[in-house]
Amino acid sequence: EPEVTQTPSHQVTQMGQEVILRCVPISNHLYFYWYRQILGQKVEFLVSFYNNEISEKSEIFDDQFSVERPDGSNFTLKIRSTKLEDSAMYFCASTEGGTGGATDTQYFGPGTRLTVL
Amino acid sequence: AQSVTQLGSHVSVSEGALVLLRCNYSSSVPPYLFWYVQYPNQGLQLLLKYTSAATLVKGINGFEAEFKKSETSFHLTKPSAHMSDAAEYFCAVSDLGGGFKTIFGAGTRLFVKA
Numbered sequence: 001e002p003e004v005t006q007t008p009s010h011q012v013t014q015m016g017q018e019v020i021l022r023c024v025p026i027s028n029h030l031y032f033y034w035y036r037q038i039l040g041q042k043v044e045f046l047v048s049f050y051n052n053e054i055s056e057k058s059e060i061f062d063d064q065f066s067v068e069r070p071d072g073s074n075f076t077l078k079i080r081s082t083k084l085e086d087s088a089m090y091f092c093a094s095t096e097g098g099t100g101g102a103t104d105t106q107y108f109g110p111g112t113r114l115t116v117l
Numbered sequence: 118a119q120s121v122t123q124l125g126s127h128v129s130v131s132e133g134a135l136v137l138l139r140c141n142y143s144s145s146v147p148p149y150l151f152w153y154v155q156y157p158n159q160g161l162q163l164l165l166k167y168t169s170a171a172t173l174v175k176g177i178n179g180f181e182a183e184f185k186k187s188e189t190s191f192h193l194t195k196p197s198a199h200m201s202d203a204a205e206y207f208c209a210v211s212d213l214g215g216g217f218k219t220i221f222g223a224g225t226r227l228f229v230k231a
Contacts (some may be wrong), residue, residue: 033218043161043207043221056218091160095217106219108153108161 002026004109006092012115013082021077021112023092031095032075033106034067036060038088046090049075082116089113119144119210121191123222131230136180136195138225140208143189149211150191151219152182156204164206167191178202203229 005024013019025032034046048055049067064080075094079086089111097104124139142148152164165176172184182193191208208222 031217035219042223043219045212045218045220048218093219097217104217105163105166107163110160 002107004092004094004107006090006109006112008112009110010113010115012117015084015116016081019079019082019114021079021090021092021114023075023077023109024073025075025092025094026096026107027073029094029096029107031055031097031104032067032069033093033095034077035091035093035108036088037091037111038085043091046077079114082114084116087114087116119148119212119220121150121208121210121220121222123206123208123225125225126223127226127228129228129230130198132200133197136193136198136202136227138193138206138208138227140182140191140193140222141189142191142208142210144210150182150184151209151211152176152180152191152193153207153209153221154178154204155207155224161207164193198227198229200229200231203227 007022032049035043037043045058047057047061066078068076091111092109093106095104095106120143122141150167153161154164155161164180165174167174167184175181180195182191184191205224205226207224209219212218212220
């Protein structure tokens, strides 16, 4: 069964450093998402991406965050200057729907655990 | 705006007992609702989803949920708990305002006692 993959599984970085989290969505999917889960808290939406541009972003997704689909397969989340509070599990997700339908199942990747020291 | 509230951050049941995890939603339009499960150190797996068809939705691993509009609820149940059901469960709603992102509840951790 097709699945969303994410690399690395765990990333440790120093405060102020840039990190890039990578995701490979399911190949025929058109909508892509990043979510964040701080330890012990709920999963929070960061950003959605369609047709090579951001569809929607949350207030968490400030100027230090950016997303990119550099080629036909990868979908990346860049954090420009990491802060301690960026430590979390980051999940990528993708949806098939041609219209980004609300009923479409979002397939989630296994996550990248980011630890900022 | 859509939202979900999960009642109880922790639920503990004995193996073989009924599992009931509660979720209430808030939505000004007919919602699309989901239950996800997260096993330790793993990602999110879809258990089931409600998309305005049948109000009783059956999912994987013997779970089901019933959409009750009058109660604005979408509780998750399983008749007989198994040790392998121990996990975190998230109720979620699809945001119909644009982008169709998923809005998650705070989660309920299910413990299953032998």
